[in-house]
Amino acid sequence: MLQGWVIVLASFLYLGVLFAIAWYADHRSDHGRSLIASPLVYALSLGVYCTTWTFYGSVGRAAANGIGFLPIYLGPTLLFALGGFILYRMIRIAKANRITSIADFVASRYGKSQLLGGLVTVIAVVGVIPYIALQLKAVSNSFTILGNYPEIVMPAAVGAVPLFQDSALYVAMILAAFTILFGTRHLDATERHEGMVAAIAVESVVKLVAFLAVGAFVVWGMHDGVGDIFARAAAVPEVATRLDRADAPAAYGSWGTLIFLSLFASLLLPRQFQIAVVENVDATHLNRAVWLFPLYLFLINLFVLPVALAGLMHFPPGTVDADTFVLTLPMAHQQETLALFVFIGGLSAATGMVIVETIALSTMVCNDLVMPLLLRMPWLGLAAKADLSGLLLEIRRWAIAIILGLGYLYFRVAGEAYALVSIGLISFAAVAQFAPVVLGGIFWKGGTRDGAVAGLAAGFVLWAYTLLLPSFAKSGWLPEGFIAHGLFGIELLRPQQLFGLGGLDEITHCLVWSLLANLGGYIGISLLRVPNAREARQATLFVGGADVAGHSMWGGSAGVGDLLPLAARFLGRERAEEAFQRHARSRGLRAIDELPADARLVNFAENQLAGAIGSASARVMVASVVKEEPLGIDEVMNILDEASQVRAYSRELEEKSQELTRATAELRDANERLRELDRMKDDFISTVTHELRTPLTSIRAFSEMLHEDPKTDLEQRTKFLGIIVSETVRLSRLINQILDLAKLESGRAEWTVTAIDVDEVIHEAADSLTALFAEKRVTLDLSGLDKGLTVMADRDRLMQVMVNLLSNALKFVPADSGMVRVGAEGTASEVRVSVGDNGPGIHADDHEVIFDKFRQGSGGTDVLTDKPQGTGLGLPISRQIIEYFNGRLWVESAPGAGARFLFTLPRQAGDNDKKTGGGT
Amino acid sequence: MIRTRLTSQRLAFLFLLGCIFFNYPLLSIFNKSGSFLGMPPLFAWLMGSWVVLIALMAFVVERTRD
Numbered sequence: 001m002l003q004g005w006v007i008v009l010a011s012f013l014y015l016g017v018l019f020a021i022a023w024y025a026d027h028r029s030d031h032g033r034s035l036i037a038s039p040l041v042y043a044l045s046l047g048v049y050c051t052t053w054t055f056y057g058s059v060g061r062a063a064a065n066g067i068g069f070l071p072i073y074l075g076p077t078l079l080f081a082l083g084g085f086i087l088y089r090m091i092r093i094a095k096a097n098r099i100t101s102i103a104d105f106v107a108s109r110y111g112k113s114q115l116l117g118g119l120v121t122v123i124a125v126v127g128v129i130p131y132i133a134l135q136l137k138a139v140s141n142s143f144t145i146l147g148n149y150p151e152i153v154m155p156a157a158v159g160a161v162p163l164f165q166d167s168a169l170y171v172a173m174i175l176a177a178f179t180i181l182f183g184t185r186h187l188d189a190t191e192r193h194e195g196m197v198a199a200i201a202v203e204s205v206v207k208l209v210a211f212l213a214v215g216a217f218v219v220w221g222m223h224d225g226v227g228d229i230f231a232r233a234a235a236v237p238e239v240a241t242r243l244d245r246a247d248a249p250a251a252y253g254s255w256g257t258l259i260f261l262s263l264f265a266s267l268l269l270p271r272q273f274q275i276a277v278v279e280n281v282d283a284t285h286l287n288r289a290v291w292l293f294p295l296y297l298f299l300i301n302l303f304v305l306p307v308a309l310a311g312l313m314h315f316p317p318g319t320v321d322a323d324t325f326v327l328t329l330p331m332a333h334q335q336e337t338l339a340l341f342v343f344i345g346g347l348s349a350a351t352g353m354v355i356v357e358t359i360a361l362s363t364m365v366c367n368d369l370v371m372p373l374l375l376r377m378p379w380l381g382l383a384a385k386a387d388l389s390g391l392l393l394e395i396r397r398w399a400i401a402i403i404l405g406l407g408y409l410y411f412r413v414a415g416e417a418y419a420l421v422s423i424g425l426i427s428f429a430a431v432a433q434f435a436p437v438v439l440g441g442i443f444w445k446g447g448t449r450d451g452a453v454a455g456l457a458a459g460f461v462l463w464a465y466t467l468l469l470p471s472f473a474k475s476g477w478l479p480e481g482f483i484a485h486g487l488f489g490i491e492l493l494r495p496q497q498l499f500g501l502g503g504l505d506e507i508t509h510c511l512v513w514s515l516l517a518n519l520g521g522y523i524g525i526s527l528l529r530v531p532n533a534r535e536a537r538q539a540t541l542f543v544g545g546a547d548v549a550g551h552s553m554w555g556g557s558a559g560v561g562d563l564l565p566l567a568a569r570f571l572g573r574e575r576a577e578e579a580f581q582r583h584a585r586s587r588g589l590r591a592i593d594e595l596p597a598d599a600r601l602v603n604f605a606e607n608q609l610a611g612a613i614g615s616a617s618a619r620v621m622v623a624s625v626v627k628e629e630p631l632g633i634d635e636v637m638n639i640l641d642e643a644s645q646v647r648a649y650s651r652e653l654e655e656k657s658q659e660l661t662r663a664t665a666e667l668r669d670a671n672e673r674l675r676e677l678d679r680m681k682d683d684f685i686s687t688v689t690h691e692l693r694t695p696l697t698s699i700r701a702f703s704e705m706l707h708e709d710p711k712t713d714l715e716q717r718t719k720f721l722g723i724i725v726s727e728t729v730r731l732s733r734l735i736n737q738i739l740d741l742a743k744l745e746s747g748r749a750e751w752t753v754t755a756i757d758v759d760e761v762i763h764e765a766a767d768s769l770t771a772l773f774a775e776k777r778v779t780l781d782l783s784g785l786d787k788g789l790t791v792m793a794d795r796d797r798l799m800q801v802m803v804n805l806l807s808n809a810l811k812f813v814p815a816d817s818g819m820v821r822v823g824a825e826g827t828a829s830e831v832r833v834s835v836g837d838n839g840p841g842i843h844a845d846d847h848e849v850i851f852d853k854f855r856q857g858s859g860g861t862d863v864l865t866d867k868p869q870g871t872g873l874g875l876p877i878s879r880q881i882i883e884y885f886n887g888r889l890w891v892e893s894a895p896g897a898g899a900r901f902l903f904t905l906p907r908q909a910g911d912n913d914k915k916t917g918g919g920t
Numbered sequence: 921m922i923r924t925r926l927t928s929q930r931l932a933f934l935f936l937l938g939c940i941f942f943n944y945p946l947l948s949i950f951n952k953s954g955s956f957l958g959m960p961p962l963f964a965w966l967m968g969s970w971v972v973l974i975a976l977m978a979f980v981v982e983r984t985r986d
Contacts, residue, residue, distance in 0.1 A: 067963055074942045074970065081935035081977060085928055227958025234955075252944035259942060290931065291978035298970055305963060 004147050007343065014344050015178055015351070021202050022182060022195030029194040034281060036197045042285040043292035045197045045275050047204030049076060049266055050300055051131075051353035052138030053424040055207055055346050056323050058301065061421045062308035063322030069421070071255055073301055075262030077294040083286055086267065087276060089442055091283045093542055102273040102434060103364040109441040109542050110449040111534040117368035119453060120434065123460045124270050125361055125403060127430025130414070130471070131269075132357065132407030134423040135350040136175075140168035142327055142346050146339060152328050154321055172408040175354045176401045183359035184396045193359065197279050200356060203348040208300050210345025214326050215303025217338060218310045222329070226306055233309040238317065257508040258425075264435045265428040270360035271353065278360075354404070362399035370395050414475040426467050429510050433459035436515070436522045445539040448526045455522025462498075462514040467506065470495050558622075559597035563605040566622070684853060688738055691872070695727040695734070737873040741853070744880040751794045751884070755908055758789040758798075758824050758831055765802035766822070769810065777816045780806075784823030789831045791905040797881045801889075804874040805835040805901050812839035812899070830887070831907050836900040842893040850891065851875050878903075930980045934973060941969040 025035040036045070054072075061069040079086070090105070099105045103124065107117030144155045144167060182196050223229050233239045266272050280286070311325030320328050327346070330338040371392070414423075436459075437452045473482045473495075486493035496506050498513055531539060560580065567576040580592045583604050587595070595601055606622045702720040706712060712720070743749040766780055773780050791798075809820045821836045842850065853876045875889075882889040882903045893899035940946055950965040957964060 067966060070966055071942075074938070074966075077970065077973065078935050078938045078942075081931045081938060081973075083931060085932060088928075225958075230955070230959055234953075240953075252947065255947070256943050287981050290981050291974050294970075294974045294977065298967075298974060302967075 007143065007146055007340070010340060010344060011347055014347060015174075018199045018202065018348075018351070019178075019181065022199040024195075025198030026195035034194060036194055036201065036279075037281045037285075039285040039288035040292065041197070041201045042280065043289040043296065044201035044204040045279065046272075046289060046293045047208070047296050047300075048200050048271055048275055048352045048356050049269075050204070050207065050297070050349060051424075052135050052346055052349045053131075053421055054300060055211060055349040056138050056142070056326055057134075057421040057424065058304045059308045059311065059325045060321070060323035062305050063312055063325065067305065068255075069304055070301065071258035072262045072421075073297040075259045075264075076266035076297060078259065079263045079266050080290045080294055083290045086439070086442070088283060088286055090267075090277050090438075091280050091286065093442065094277045095280075095283070097541065100278060100367065101360055101364045102268060102270055102438070103368040105273070105277075106434065106437050106441065106452065107368060109538055110437070110447065110452045111532065111538055113449045113453075114368070114372045116449055116452055116456075117364075118372065119456050119460075121361075121364040121368045123430060123433060123456060124364060125406075126460075126468070127433075127463070128270060128357060128361065128427050129403070129406045129410050130423045130468075131427035132354060132404065133411035133414070134427075135354050136168045136172050136407055136411045137423075138323075139171045139347060139350045140166070141321075141324065142343050143167050143171070145324055145327055146331070146343050149331055149336070149339065150334070152320060152331060154319075154324075166412075168411055169408060172404045175351060176358075176404040178351065179355045179358050179400050179404075180397045182355055183362070183400070184393050192279055194279075196355060196359065197275065200275065200352050203352040204296070206348040207345045207352075208296065210341050210348075211300055211326070212303065213338060214330060214342055215307060217333075217335065218307050218329055219303060221335075222310060222314075222333065223306075229306045229309050232313060236313060239309060239312045254505045254508045257505075257511060261425070261428050261432055261507065261511065264432045268431045268434040268438060269357070269427075270364065270431075271356035274356055274360040358400045358403050361403050362396040365399040365403075366392055366395040370399070413477050414471045423471075425507050426471060429467055429507055429514070430460070430463055432511060433463060433514060433518055436519050440522060441539075442542050445536070445543050446526055446531065447522065447539070448529065448531050448535050450528070451522045451524070451526025454525040455518045455520075458521040459514040459518030462517050463510055466495050466498060466510040466513055470506070558602055558605075560592055560595050560601070563601065563622075564592070567605055687853065691734060692731065695731040698727045699724050699731070734873070737877060741873055741877050741880070744877065744884075751797070753792055753794055755790050756793050756795050756798060758791060758833065758905075759785050759787050761795065761798050762802055762822055762824060762833070765799055765806060768803060769806050772807070772810060773820075776810060776813075776818060778810055778813050778818035778820060781819065781821040784821065784825075784834075786825050789824060789826045790908045791831050791885070792908050793885045793905060794881075797884075801878040801881050801903070802833075802835075804878050808874060808901070809835055809837040809839065809899075813837045814839070826907055829907055830904045832902060832904045834900055834902045836898060838898040841895040841897050842891060842899050843895050847891050847893070851879050851889075927980060931977065934976055934980065937976075938973050941973065942966070 028035045036042070058069040058072075093099065094105065097108055099108060103117045103120040106120045107113050110116050141155045145153065182199070183193060219226055219229065223232070267276070307325055307329065308322065311320070311322060311329055314329065314332065315325075327339060327342050330342060433456060436455055437447065440447050441452075469478060470483050472478045473480060483495060485491065486495070491500075496509055498509070501509060501512065504512065530536075564576060564580055567579070577592065580595070583601075584590070584592050584595050587600075589595060602622060702724050706717060706720055740749075762785060763782065766782055770780075806820065806822070810818070813820060817838075819838045821834075823834045823836070825832050853873055879889045882905065885905050887903055887905040889901070889903040891899055891901050947962065947965075950961040952961060954961050959967075
């Protein structure tokens with residue numbers, strides 16, 4: 001039943017079904033009900049990693065060297081373990097910067113460099129062509145083999161076929177047509193292809209089920225389980241060598257190299273980048289894909305080794321290519337349906353790869369290579385054209401056709417010289433050259449465009465020299481001597497033992513040299529200069545990528561008609577309108593309606609809402625009305641600039657408000673002091689009034705008595721008049737002192753400052769009081785006065801202080817036995833005068849109180865009643881005077897032990913040497 | 921969520937674990953003839969540790985889903 005037309009019909013039916021699925025997914029997507037928005041579909045579409053290399057080639061690899069096929073799948077597993085650090089970051093960056101391909105990613109990172117974008121595109125196209133050739137080879141081989149059923153004929157045995165009978169050519173043409181239909185039906189700004197992703201996910205299921213079906217047939221249909229196969233294989237000596245790898249450490253080295261290589265390839269291959277990053281619907285889908293995709297890889301590899309062993313045991317050595325065991329084993333057991341299913345599985349593996357890869361490459365070729373060149377040709381007049389979408393599609397269609405053509409060419413040139421896996425590894429090594437600039441780009445801010453260009457170019461040249469050119473040489477398109485004796489016969493330049501580096505397999509050898517040159521160029525050249533402004537801004541976006549993307553920035557727009565009602569819902573209509581009005585005025589517009597529907601307005605609205613409902617909720621609310629578009633880099637930059645300006649303004653505002661707070665606090669303190677002073681003034685006035693009334697009352701009482709009774713005898717009259725006179729004296733003294741104090745406190749007192757001999761002033765004061773001391777029979781002892789002490793002060797005022805202190809002492813000492821002792825001594829910096837007495841003393845609590853106005857310390861009784869002995873202003877006035885001259889006045893005393901008043905005054909420099917007169 | 925730092929770090933730990941599982945010198949322990957559950961020891965080790973690693977990744981990611 002397996003005639004050629006059946007196979008062709010089945011193939012076209014399958015492709016038709018795929019196309020229908022793609023069309024349906026696109027249709028759903030247009031209606032907003034995405035079919036692919038699920039982690040499972042995302043993980044399955046990532047299965048595009050498994051191509052015919054996996055489907056056919058793994059078994060061939062396993063047949064050649066046992067578990068050697070596995071590292072290619074362990075690498076991606078490890079990559080996804082790093083998903084949070086690398087993939088998630090790249091998705092966020094790509095979404096924030098509207099990245100459409102890996103060339104775009106690299107170009108954008110290093111300052112939107114067209115040169116870099118073009119270079120990445122060239123490397124990707126050249127590097128991936130062997131990989132496409134691999135798919136063509138696998139499909140055309142499987143077609144040839146299946147077409148010869150029930151015989152098992154190897155394509156190599158068929159020999160060279162004329163061009164137009166080569167099935168690979170037709171496969172290439174059909175795949176090109178199919179890809180063009182798939183990928184370039186219409187132009188999408190974000191370069192996302194929902195229909196394609198859905199079809200790829202379905203293909204992943206088909207190839208997995210097909211492979212598992214073959215595996216199950218081989219393990220349980222042909223044998224009694226896995227254990228049976230291994231047991232039988234161990235019994236056949238030439239097969240048993242595939243079971244264990246008694247290898248040297250060098251083999252572990254190449255094993256590790258392959259893990260490392262596939263880790264990068266599963267990220268950097270254009271189709272992997274397309275599916276994992278560009279086509280990603282929602283970054284959170286990565287969560288589940290982190291383990292779903294490795295699980296897929298695990299399942300598709302489950303039966304590889306058993307199938308390989310079964311093939312080796314079933315077919316005589318050398319008769320059947322191990323790359324075809326998956327197909328030939330069912331054929332050898334007449335399982336026609338299974339064989340057809342396997343063929344379809346292989347077809348799906350190939351079509352999936354070719355479709356995504358060529359679409360990704362054609363986007364890169366168009367956007368990063370052809371269009372920049374066309375736009376530089378002014379005579380084409382492209383820049384002036386309003387609609388270029390038709391031209392873009394045309395370029396992409398041609399790019400797809402040419403890429404597949406090149407793939408076919410490589411297949412014709414070099415395809416037969418290699419096994420499937422070896423061809424694929426050449427491509428893996430090529431895309432590994434992107435690793436330094438991509439990973440460096442998202443983790444290191446110092447990379448520059450020059451460094452990236454140097455690194456990529458060096459890596460690419462070395463890759464081509466050590467891996468690509470030898471593949472031509474092995475096919476006879478370059479002289480054989482190229483590999484054996486090096487370029488121009490120079491032994492050191494042997495491409496697979498460059499500079500004499502031997503003992504490595506060709507892939508490891510290539511990676512050592514190319515990545516060494518790549519990294520060296522990238523880092524070394526980057527460090528030659530600091531990144532320029534543009535590179536530095538892009539570096540900030542990419543390295544801090546996740547943060548920037550999470551920042552509240554809107555690339556979309558919404559009009560006042562949407563935003564005002566939204567704001568009004570949370571702020572209230574009046575407030576919202578007022579705020580929008582304010583915003584309009586700040587932009588020089590008269591009315592709300594004139595506000596343009598731009599990102600600034602959206603930001604304003606979000607900020608308004610954030611104040612009311614928090615920034616997270618505000619973003620969600622604004623998102624509900626904003627049609628968000630991914631931001632272009634320039635827009636992001638503008639927004640960042642604006643944001644930093646706003647930050648600067650708000651810092652200024654903050655400083656101003658802090659100043660204001662400080663001023664307010666000072667004002668409050670001043671006000672407090674004023675209130676206190678006001679209260680003190682009130683107290684003072686009421687006390688003064690009271691003090692004045694006491695003598696007045698007394699004067700009035702005695703005057704009235706004299707007035708009403710003219711017959712008062714003379715003795716009585718004299719006594720009364722004496723009292724009146726003394727009370728009047730007291731009254732005038734009181735008034736004088738109050739005036740004095742007022743003058744001192746208000747600062748209006750007049751001071752005549754001269755050099756004064758302290759000893760002289762004290763003597764003068766004592767002289768003026770001699771009569772009073774004698775009257776009370778109190779001893780005044782002036783023996784403790786040091787001579788020649790000079791201070792700068794007002795003579796009259798100092799005299800006033802001395803008189804005050806002496807008369808104070810006189811008042812409190814007992815008559816007859818009283819003793820007042822005056823002392824004066826000089827220290828280095830000041831003159832100290834003391835007036836001691838043997839009066840009742842002053843309680844410690846009163847030591848400060850007595851310096852208050854109208855307070856007198858008199859043995860604990862209330863000072864303001866009961867025969868006041870003074871005005872209560874002498875000490876406060878004295879203290880004011882002493883403090884005016886930067887001195888101190890205080891008392892040392894204890895009850896019953898007398899009191900000692902002391903004051904100090906700053907000493908005039910050199911006063912001891914100067915002969916100073918006391919005069920004014 | 922993969923976005924939380926802790927989950928990312930747990931996964932990175934599994935990455936390092938995988939690097940050790942799948943490479944020399946641990947591989948050389950199993951690189952010998954013999955049979956484990958009917959399979960060659962190296963094959964059994966690689967497939968076994970691989971599936972355990974995937975299970976651990978699933979556990980880390982799914983447990984912290986919010």
